[in-house]
Amino acid sequence: MDEKNALRALKKKDEAALAWFIDRYAAYVNTIVYNIIGRIMTASDVEEVASDVFLVFWSNADKVKPDKIKAYLGGVARNKAKDKTRELGQDLPLEDDVIGISSVGPEHTFExxxxxxxxxxxxxxxxxxxxxxxxxxxxxxxxxxxxxxxxxxxxxxxxxxxxxxxxxxxxxxxxxxxxxxxxxxxxxxxxxx
Amino acid sequence: MMKLKISDMMDNIQDDTVLFQIKEIASSDKIKEVAMNKLHANSNTHARTRKVSAMLIAAVLATILLAGTTLAVYYFSMKDLEGPAVQVGGEEAHTLSLNGLKGSPEYEAAQEWERYVEAWYAKGENLAVPDLAPDAYTQYNAFSQDAKDTLDDILSKYNLRMHDAATQVNSLDELYSGLGVSGFMPIVGDNGTFPVSGTFYDDGTFTLNGAAALPDGADVRYQFYCFTKGTFTRVGYLLADVNDFEEWVYTTSHGDDILLAIGANKSILAVNLDKSFVFVNILSGAENSDDNRSSYGAKPVGKRDLEALADSFDFAAIRGLAR
Structure with a gap:
């Protein structure tokens, strides 16, 4: 099976296709999730989040393009792991994460x-x-x-x-x-x- | 000066160009097992609940490579939000429950308590008197000792606790400060001048009358309810008939499953989180007829608008509020 055919099958809710994608991307998704929450959560928590990523993929397969699967999975994995840190009230250890734009007033919003x-x-x-x-x-x-x-x-x-x-x-x-x-x-x- | 968080801005992009070291943390078989468990658990309805034994899981895992079976992923539907029928102007009207799904302790307790309150009122009992000292029971319209005892029994029966005193707020900043969190609601419409009001309790339950800017710039007003599970709230029902909505389940960019429903003059957003239940009454629908008070003057919304609104709420932060 290649990615294009597997995605086609996944869109038809074929569980074998889901299993195929998990085999292909589990390590990648796990690594992204672990890098964000591995220091504050257990291994089984990482597995839970990683499995949720594939379930989101299952639900949204229609919206994913064949050449964007890895990027999509990475994005969902990253966001889900980040959400976990927010739920726990933990900050991400990032350098100067907030930037100020002085030419724009506080009441302005960017979509x-x-x-x-x-x-x-x-x-x-x-x-x-x-x-x-x-x-x-x-x-x-x-x-x-x-x-x-x-x-x-x-x-x-x-x-x-x-x-x-x-x-x-x-x-x-x-x-x-x-x-x-x-x-x-x-x-x-x-x-x- | 406007401040932006870089890591939050990154939520809406995708990347596959960075090649980082892959770590062997869990096997793909383990991820498959957990994912398939959840997939099959989600396919249950209240009437079709079934226990999935470890052996059945193993059997399913063993067969997935052989057959392309399909399973619908079940969330909850508008039917699970149906409240009791009520009399309005001499006619029967349909309602929706705001504080939980049908069958939940919060839903059942609210209905049971309302039946008592109505019955006492009809008999002229349990009336608020001018010199009554307010206490924790007052917020539930329990004024007499009999009513307080009955409320205690209901709370015990459903294993729920009362709220402490409510705090009123008149801005998002007051709400955030009161709940001890940073922003989790969309930017208020009308360039920040829309009058926001709400209430919160120490257990994380809160209500908010707010507004948000849709992608095309139009504002949409909403009534946001977030109830911490395990607490009891005396809240009314929304007058609405489930049959008047088109509903669907939308998965946000953060992976949250949201029930969305669009009607002629109002729309609904509902989320069943682990520790809280969220219900949003959106004061705009597909048509917004002139004779509808709530949506009058509002720009009609479409499905994409409601999905954008769902994406704008930070449910991860909202999850963390429940205490």
């Missing part, structure tokens, strides 16, 4: 789609290894030490690259916010920024 587009633009503009470091830390929630070890660079370099990535993201968000401020000004005639 989720806008945020995702600007974030992807920022990430695409980063060169290697900055892009990989940024994704490892803020998407996969790898601590700085783990990134340094796996990428064979020192921790201070990781932090420097993360800072650069945050700066790039701020620039792009600020540009997007400024454009929307102009729209708001025309809409209600009152500048609130």
């Amino acid at each position: 989720l789609r806008e945020q995702a587009e600007m974030l992807e633009k920022a990430i695409r503009s980063m060169q290697h290894p900055d892009r990989e470091i940024f994704l490892r830390h803020y998407y996969y929630c790898h601590p700085v030490a783990q990134i340094a070890e796996e990428m064979k660079i020192n921790a201070s370099t990781v932090k420097t690259r993360l800072r650069r990535g945050r700066q790039k993201l701020k620039e792009i968000l600020s540009e997007g916010g400024f454009d929307d401020e102009i729209k708001n000004l025309r809409y209600d005639g009152q500048y609130t920024g």
Whole structure:
């Protein structure tokens, strides 16, 4: 069976297809989940979350494209594990996770789609290894030490690259916010920024 | 200055470019076993509950490679929210339960208590008197000793506890501060000027009248109810007929299964979490007729709008509220 046929079968609610995907991606999903919650939860908790990821895939197979399965599973695994940390009131050990956009007032909102587009633009503009470091830390929630070890660079370099990535993201968000401020000004005639 | 959390922004992107070290933590067979257990458990209904023994699990696992069987994944439906019929203006009206699924202790206790309260009222008993000192029972309309004793019996019967005193809030910040959490509701519409009001209890139960901005920028107003399981809330029923809705189960980007239902003038969102039950009465439907008070003036919503609204609530944080 290949992924395309397995996905087709999964969309028809074929349990054998689900089992096939689990065999193929269990280790990948487990690793993502474990990297986020392994230090605060048990092995059976990791298994529970990992199994939930595949059940979400089962329910949403219709929405997944054949060439995006790994990315989809990774995204769900990451979000589910992150949700677990929130349920327990735990913070992720991330560097400067909050950025301030001074050109945009607090009452302004970016739609989720806008945020995702600007974030992807920022990430695409980063060169290697900055892009990989940024994704490892803020998407996969790898601590700085783990990134340094796996990428064979020192921790201070990781932090420097993360800072650069945050700066790039701020620039792009600020540009997007400024454009929307102009729209708001025309809409209600009152500048609130 | 606007503040954004990078890791939260990452919730809505996907990546498969990073090659990290794969760890051998659990075997795929173990993940399969857990996943299949849940898949088969979810296919049960109240009438069709069945015990799945370890041997049956093993038998199913052994056959999945041989046959392409299919099982529907069952969540709960609007029928599980049906409340009692009530009299409105001399006519019988259908209702929906706000605080739990049919058959749950919270649902049954609420109905039983309401029958007592109505019966006493009809006989002119258990009336609030001017010099009555308020206590924990007052919020449940238990004023006489007989009523308090009856309420205690019901709570004992269903293993529920009373709420402590309610705290009123007039903003999302007050709600977050009171519950000790960071934001978990969508940004309020009208550029933050929409008047929010609500109530919360120390056990994590809360109600909120709020609003959210839909993807096209229109606002939708809602009444959000979150009841911690194991507690007793005296809450009314929503006047609505389950047959007037089109319902479906939507899985959010975070993997939460949400029951959504769209009607002509209102819509419903309901989630059965581990430790709490959430019911959202959305004051907009597919049509919003001029003679409907709740949805009058609101922009009609579609299925995608309700799914976007479901995605905007942070159910992971809401899960953590129950105490």
